[in-house]
Amino acid sequence: MANNKKLSLDELKRLNLEQFYKAPKLPIVVILDNIRSLNNVGSFFRTCDAFRIEKLYLTGGTGCPPNKEIYKTALGAENSVNWEYVTDIAEIITQLSQSGYKIVAVEQTQNSIPLTDFLPEPKTALIFGNEVEGVYDFVVNSADFCIEIPQYGTKHSLNVAVSAGIVIHYFTNYLIKQHNIKI
Numbered sequence: 001m002a003n004n005k006k007l008s009l010d011e012l013k014r015l016n017l018e019q020f021y022k023a024p025k026l027p028i029v030v031i032l033d034n035i036r037s038l039n040n041v042g043s044f045f046r047t048c049d050a051f052r053i054e055k056l057y058l059t060g061g062t063g064c065p066p067n068k069e070i071y072k073t074a075l076g077a078e079n080s081v082n083w084e085y086v087t088d089i090a091e092i093i094t095q096l097s098q099s100g101y102k103i104v105a106v107e108q109t110q111n112s113i114p115l116t117d118f119l120p121e122p123k124t125a126l127i128f129g130n131e132v133e134g135v136y137d138f139v140v141n142s143a144d145f146c147i148e149i150p151q152y153g154t155k156h157s158l159n160v161a162v163s164a165g166i167v168i169h170y171f172t173n174y175l176i177k178q179h180n181i182k183i
Contacts, residue, residue: 020052020080023052024052026053026172027054027123027124027175027181030053030055030056030125030126030128031056031057031093031125031127032044032128033060034062034133035058035062035128036132037131038069039073041073042069042070042074042077045070045078046073046074046077047161048083049080051172052183055084056081057085057086057092058084058086059086059088059089062085064085090142093127093139101124102125103125103145104145106126106148106167107127107129108134108146109148111146112147114148114149115148115167116150118147120174127139128163128164129160130160134157149167
């Protein structure tokens with residue numbers, strides 16, 4: 001039997017809010033394209049906090065804090081993550097592109113690259129789409145790349161918040177190891 005002891009919150013040595021604000025961030029931004037579930041939105045906040053994402057953009061019909069449904073899953077991450085609501089996703093895509101960000105839609109397309117074959121670069125904007133429609137066509141057409149998570153079951157998609165966890169974890173590990181990004 002393994003001799004494992006669950007760590008206490010003190011032993012985890014997590015940053016407090018002030019330390020988090022000052023800490024370096026991963027040079028990745030996340031854009032939510034009309035995410036309808038407020039629980040999913042809250043999960044994005046927690047994932048962005050966990051991996052110290054530079055910024056989270058909420059666009060279109062995506063719900064925003066303050067909202068008790070977001071709070072349920074964000075668990076306070078809405079206070080640590082740098083976020084902004086933008087009505088028009090095309091506007092933020094243009095602005096980020098002009099600032100040197102690569103635009104990457106997480107969507108299954110005829111030319112999408114499997115996540116495990118994609119070589120992330122710093123200054124990437126990851127776009128996650130609506131739970132039913134996915135990333136809208138005009139947004140897919142604005143992307144520099146489309147990536148997809150290889151799947152082997154009978155379903156053709158994952159929950160959008162689950163997808164975010166997988167993609168952001170992959171990007172984080174790759175950037176830390178291959179680009180010496182310090183977070």
